[in-house]
Amino acid sequence: MISKEALDKYEMTIGIECHVQLKTKTKLFSGADNDARESEPNSKTSPIDFALPGMLPVLNKEAVRLAVRLGLALNAKINLKSRFDRKHYFYPDLPKGYQISQFYQPIIGAGFVDVDGVKVRVEHAHLEEDAGKLTHVGEISLVDLNRAGTPLLEIVSMPDMHSAASAKTYCTELQRLAIYSGASDANLYYGNMRFDVNISVAQKGDKKLGTRAEIKNLNSFRSVEKAVEYEFIRQVELLEKGERVKQETRGWNEAKGKTLAQRSKEEAQDYRYMPEPDVPPVVLDQKFIEKIKAEMPLLPNGHRAIWAELKLSKSVVNAILDNRVLAEKLTSILQKLASDKNGMELAKNITNWFCNVLLSEENATKDFRQLDVTALIELAKMVAKKQLSSTSAKEILLKLLDGKKRPKELAEKLNLLQVSNSGELETIVDKVLESPESAKAIADIKSGQIKAIGFLVGLAMKESKGKANPSVVSEIIKKKIRILGEKDG
Numbered sequence: 001m002i003s004k005e006a007l008d009k010y011e012m013t014i015g016i017e018c019h020v021q022l023k024t025k026t027k028l029f030s031g032a033d034n035d036a037r038e039s040e041p042n043s044k045t046s047p048i049d050f051a052l053p054g055m056l057p058v059l060n061k062e063a064v065r066l067a068v069r070l071g072l073a074l075n076a077k078i079n080l081k082s083r084f085d086r087k088h089y090f091y092p093d094l095p096k097g098y099q100i101s102q103f104y105q106p107i108i109g110a111g112f113v114d115v116d117g118v119k120v121r122v123e124h125a126h127l128e129e130d131a132g133k134l135t136h137v138g139e140i141s142l143v144d145l146n147r148a149g150t151p152l153l154e155i156v157s158m159p160d161m162h163s164a165a166s167a168k169t170y171c172t173e174l175q176r177l178a179i180y181s182g183a184s185d186a187n188l189y190y191g192n193m194r195f196d197v198n199i200s201v202a203q204k205g206d207k208k209l210g211t212r213a214e215i216k217n218l219n220s221f222r223s224v225e226k227a228v229e230y231e232f233i234r235q236v237e238l239l240e241k242g243e244r245v246k247q248e249t250r251g252w253n254e255a256k257g258k259t260l261a262q263r264s265k266e267e268a269q270d271y272r273y274m275p276e277p278d279v280p281p282v283v284l285d286q287k288f289i290e291k292i293k294a295e296m297p298l299l300p301n302g303h304r305a306i307w308a309e310l311k312l313s314k315s316v317v318n319a320i321l322d323n324r325v326l327a328e329k330l331t332s333i334l335q336k337l338a339s340d341k342n343g344m345e346l347a348k349n350i351t352n353w354f355c356n357v358l359l360s361e362e363n364a365t366k367d368f369r370q371l372d373v374t375a376l377i378e379l380a381k382m383v384a385k386k387q388l389s390s391t392s393a394k395e396i397l398l399k400l401l402d403g404k405k406r407p408k409e410l411a412e413k414l415n416l417l418q419v420s421n422s423g424e425l426e427t428i429v430d431k432v433l434e435s436p437e438s439a440k441a442i443a444d445i446k447s448g449q450i451k452a453i454g455f456l457v458g459l460a461m462k463e464s465k466g467k468a469n470p471s472v473v474s475e476i477i478k479k480k481i482r483i484l485g486e487k488d489g
Contacts, residue, residue, distance in 0.1 A: 002237050010239070011204045012232045014161035015212075016224075017196040018174050020153045020184045021130065022066040028129045028151035029057030029100065029279070036146035037190050044146040051095040056278050059084075063151035064282060067107050067127055068292050070153055070183035073299055074122050076111025080284050084127070084276035093132030093143050101128035101154075103273045107282060108153070114301060115173045116314070118166070121158035128152050147191070153183070159198070159209070164228035168221050171195055172318075176300045179324055194219050199228055201235040201245070210235065211245040215252055215259055227252045231259050298331065306331050310348055316355055325368045326354050332373045346380040357394050370403035379407040386469050392416040418469040425460075425468055429476045432459045445481050453477055 024034050030048035048055045071078050087099040106126035112119045130150035135142045155174065161167050175193055178186040186193045195218040200210035213235070215227045235245050250259040298306075300321050307317060307330065321327050333350055337343030353376075358368060379396060382388045388396070388411055396410050404410060411417050432438055438459065444452035453474055460473045 002233060002240065006240050007233065007236055009203055010201050010232075010236050011162055012228070012235075013159045013200050013202070013209050014163075014167050014228060015159035015198045016157045016161070016167060016170060017198070018155040018157075018171065019130070019194045019196075020070065020155065020174075020178050020186065021192040022063050022070075022151040022153060023182075023184050023192075024060055024062045024066065024151055026060060027149035028060050028063050028127070030149050032149065034150055036150075039146055041142070041144035041146060045148070049095075049145050049149045051097075057100065059279055059282070060151060063127065064107070064284075065292060066151075066183040067125070067153050068284070068289060069181045069296065070155075070178060071108035071111065071125060072289075072293055072296055073177040073181040073183070074108065074111035074113060074125065074155065076122055076125065077109035078284065078289050079105065079107055079109050080286070081105065081281055082107040082127075083281040084279040085273045086276050087128075088272040088274070091131050092141065093134050093145065094129075094148055095145070099129060099131065100276050100279065102126035104275075105281075108155075113157075113170060113173055113177070115169055120160045120166075120170050123156045123158050125153050125155040128154060159200075164225045164232070167197065167228050168225040171224050172221055173300065176321055180297060180299050182297065188219050188221075191219060195224055197224060197228060197231075199231050199235070201232060201239065210239075211247050213245065213247065213259070214249050216249055216262070218252055223252055223254060226257060227259055230257065234259065298328070300327075303327050303331050306334055309344060310334075310351060312351065316351065319355055319359055320351070323359065323364075323368065325371075326358065329368070329371060329373055329376070330354065333377060336373065336377060342384065346377060346384060349380045349383060350376050353394065353397055357397055363398070366401055368401065371400055372403070372405045375400050375405045375407055382407060382411065386471065387411070387418055388416060389418055389466075389470070392418075415467070418467055425464075425472055425476055426480075428460050428463050428468060429456075429473060429480060432456055432463060433477075433480060435459065442481060 026032060027034050027046075027049065030046040032046040032049055033044045036044040046055075048057060068078055082102060083105045084100050085103045087101045087103070088097070089099065090097065091099060103126070106124045108122075108125035110124065111122040113122065130147050130152050132143055132145040132148040135144065157170065161170060171193075175186045175188070178184040178193065184192055197215045197218060198212045199215070200212035202208065202210040213231060215231060218224050218227055231250070238245055246261075246264070248264050249262045251262050252259055303321065304317060320330060330347070330351060334343070334347050337347055340346065357363060358366070376397075379388070379393055379400070383390060383393045387408075392411065392414075395414070395416065396407050399410050400407070433442065433456070438456055441452040441455045445456075456477050457470050457473050460468050460477070461470060
């Protein structure tokens, strides 16, 4: 096991290539269905995907539009002219024997991803078709071409990251940008996003970067983080022994928690790029880009800016951002409460419900689209006015998921409205104080053991069948026992 002192001598440098599947209805160059989730193998294909003779590719305009949307989310330059190239490289799961990609003139130029004020530069992003999928069974391999031809935008970062945590954070923010821009579902389980991580190691202070290894096809944020951690240690161990790091492609074995060599790393010239003769250049005009820009929804940093006044912790912000529906509802709530003097407090209470109730393990997979923003605000106001207990409010909140919009009607129907009328509550408290089981608690309170009030409040809640406002009950009990104490004195 290598020592911490040895690790501290070195710094890792990380660049990431992220493949994002664009959510078009059809594939990049064919009319085949682009949604192959849970489908039979080779059922979402066309003669173009099989590369049958005479079948020519036709570019999907929607893929171009979605690529521009994601490019804008990346704060990137949109190139008015781009073109496709053939990447000659043996793909067992691409019948053509080459991939149609962009190399010389990509559609998206330089940009950056800003996460909490830390910028990771994007070198470029290019359109390309995905390959199929191989399944290895014993000594044979089965091919599924459902994914072949799926439109991808490959986002290539600059080597601006220097820790496993920063790599994970960057990938997480890329997923949010893909989702919020509307370019992709970015579902990691279905392979809508995959990451290739390039990592090199050099001694701190060295101006020259070390030899990089590329870890291919990581499909979870945890895998990105763990693979980087492992690879850093592996490369440092080699350097400390006086050995050299090979430039190669490696895979990640999740079960073993280690990277494994796959093949020597190819350089661009090894792919023998040439202009794609069957797909014309993509020529955009500024009006097309401006129209897309005008349609762009609020992105994660836009929501963060609106939520700033709430002073939420970073973990809470990220938890809500990871659910776009709730993020947009929270922003809408803050906008509606902008002129309310108690608006911030109400919004904080609703935020707590989002995190502690809706995003809890048992509710996180539910559909939140039916939640009505006005109803949420009304519910928060009822709690603020002590018309509802926090427990009852959570019960009604879950009912609102069904699209119900009147919290007060629900509270009345479920008999959850709190009794705050002092006259009614004094009657209940008098009955409790006269009860023999209250005698010890009353004596304890008189002797200074204030915590004993909780026992009496509990009795009052039981007497009112849970409808009494506990804070009001507590104040009435204190007042009455103080009077009793004065009489005893």
